[in-house]
Amino acid sequence: MTEYFDPKTQGGATSKSRRNFLKTVGASGVAAASTPLWAQTTQARAAETPEGDPVKASAPAPGMSRIQLNVNGVERTVDVAPQMVLLDVLRNELGLTGTKKGCDQGQCGACTVLVNGQAINSCLSLAISHQSDEITTIEGLERDGELHPVQQAFWEHDAFQCGYCTSGQIMSAVAVLNDDRIGQSDAAVREAMSGNICRCGAYKNILAAVQDARKTMKGGV
């Protein structure tokens, strides 16, 4: 049995113990998906992962609300204040620091995650509004050491420099490639990806990576 984080015995949700919990989950036996991982952006992860946080015995602290989120296929229970945004909950409460804070005001795209398959800026979204939502972050794309085709293509094409916008770029790219309404031309991809700023200016390589991943995903599904 996997050793779970226990708020009763560990005395509160410090980042570190949360992170240990995640490491444990990451290292535990995750069954290989029968269909390619990239065929599913948000759905059908729960079956592949252990059950999430245990039921909390105590009531939430005054001013806090208890919500359940399905994050990368894991049921998570977290107490949030009404003003807490999803980005801060992912990073500071759940230890998922792959999602980045670039502006905190919805202008740069570094915090992009998928909510029920839709790409959103997690810095602009109140966590409390996501009860029961399925959330996919950059940490949820890889499976059993196999990178998602978009991740692999970003690496192959050197589609980043500093890497700070990369999580957001990749999450947007996954959403773009799964959205039939968005055209396949270079111009259409550039337009669709324009909410994700890359200050290093690796746009040429990002475009090449997205178009390359499109081919892989077509072949794989």
Next chain:
Amino acid sequence: MSDQTLGAGPKRIDGRLKVTGQAPYAADHALDNTAYGYGVFSTISRGRIVSLELDAARAMPGVIEIFHHGNFPALHHTPSSMAKGNKVEETRLPFEDERIYYDGQFVALVVAERFDQARAAAQAVKVRYEEETPRANLEQGVKAHGTKKGKGNHSRGDADGAFERGTHQIDVTYTTPVETHNPMEMHSTLAHWPDGRLQVFESSQGVVQQKGAMAKIFNLAPHKVEVISTFIGSGFGSKLWMWPHAVAAAAASREIKRPVELVVPRQQMFTTTGHRPETEQTLKLATDDQGRLIALSHHSVSTTSYTDQYVETCGSVTKSLYSCDNVSITHRTTEVNRGTPTSMRAPGAAPGLFALESAIDEMALEAGIDPLTFRLNQFAERDESQDLPFSSNHIKEAAERAAEQFGWHQRNPKVGSMRDGREIVGYGMAACNWEAIKRPCDAHVALRADGTVYASCATQDIGTGTYTIVAQTLVELTGVPFERIEVELGDTSYPKGPISGGSWTTATTLPAIAEATRHAIDELKTRAVRSGGPFEGVDVEALTFDNGVLSFEGKRIPFAEALSTMKLANAEGEAHTEGADTSKYSYRSFGTHFVEVRWDPLLANLRVARVVSAIDVGRVMNEKTARNQVEGAVVMGIGMAMFERTEYDPRTARVVNNNYAEYLVPVHADQPEVDVILLDYPDTAFNEFGARGIGEIGITGLAAAVANAVYHATGVRVRELPITKEALMGAV
């Protein structure tokens, strides 16, 4: 394996960490019991704090402490010496007194249990000020108190006299605005004091300098400070030197005895973490009747703060790019109520080459000569400012190859003559140039008994690919592939390495890594021939090490086996390499940009459609990451040319566009077709690998190439950056 040696283009050794979100940036590090800080920032630009109303904020949930000038611990100033390793750009400490010098200055710091609590409480702090009339811009600064002499001035011959004798003359003034680096990762500090030592996770381009500065400021023995910056969400110069937030976080952590995380909000990235200053540059050029440049003056004024004396050396390239007997370069500054400026990608050269390469274009046209021909005729053959030969200079080839690939020779020189449907096409070109510098560096390398090779150095990988090219150096010298190489950078626990700036990391770090590797191999051999070693009694000179294998007369033993046989964990090498000898050569990198713009007069729409750049930076160490650097610099150059301007209210000196929605930077949709030619001529006079550095040169000259293309398309000579549609409306 050859695809991982120097000069090849292997994908990044740290790439998997970046595409999976596992690369730890400063604020990703988790420490137990971390408290979160949020600043209260001044809403005036000049004056003093009269009072702070803190009661409401103190009563808010989760608030632990509020720091301000009335209760902040007394600290010390750092001497701010780069040579001594303790430089900062803003020498004033946060909360030092009640004075306000600029908009967005720290006036208080709230520390709370959670980030959202700290922010909410910071917004509840009320500050009363006594406001004075600020100097909001360069013009107001000059009017109020004139200018001060700066550094980097140069004179040869008689520029004024020669100008008067000229057949063709240009006397023009260019201006560039404040630009803000805006790296994607906001400045971040996570500080704590385990056992009385200060450990700081920082988004830093210079951990060694920050360590030295922290030791001075907190009066600590240097070994009691550790600064860690394993991954950084880029910096472009803004993270070379520590800013006040880092001191504030470290002090707050010491006071409350808990780790403190402090992230500078995006809005204050425009105020308290540096910027490229505003410049005004007057260029006076003259040619004789043959079109030879006989006079070249470049006089600039840049803004600086009231607390420090940063100088933007706009004429740094003008000294040596063109052959000219009569040259005058001056830099002056004027103080304004803005935060302290700092180096931004290609400081001096980026705004300076906008002016110079625009003026050269104007001069060529005035003399009736094609701008490319004009340049080819007068690029300097040697560095006339230092009277030294260039170590390696292929600018003419760069110009000719880029021109050929771009199709410059198909250009109709007549203004507005090239049309494609509704759009008017303009072609422009400009030279680019940047200095090559090699600094002292230390490094450590170990050949380990498990068959891996390990290297460490305190220098950082800021996205340029330093982890990867260090690994390539190890592959080159040991034959061990990436899969068995470990590189650690960005921590002051490692041997001293340079700041990641000035485009000098590659030229500085790789020779030290290589020397340490050779020392490790020597150590391995020395051990192997000793009593009990696998090559006992063999002359150490006769023992060879090749592709990870020791061999002598047919006996071959891999180094891991040799170490295991000897019961040794590793064979280590340390190295210290010196800076470049600058007495014999002038070391510089060269290149040219060719730009196609398209102007749609019907919609008043201007865009850069195509860029061809040829760059001569010595040997290219990693084809993939090097190309990426130039392509990215071209994108930033497009931002500089067409979008970027930090705007200050002339009445209040407050930044009015302090966010990504109003301070425009290029996005995906702005990306033109970009082709980069890397000339790849090793500069072995400079260092053993012949690499000069590639991070900055790509932005230099790009804005001028755009401006020159805009002139060709529209007939409007824009001498003020950024080039806006409004400036071109007259051409409709």
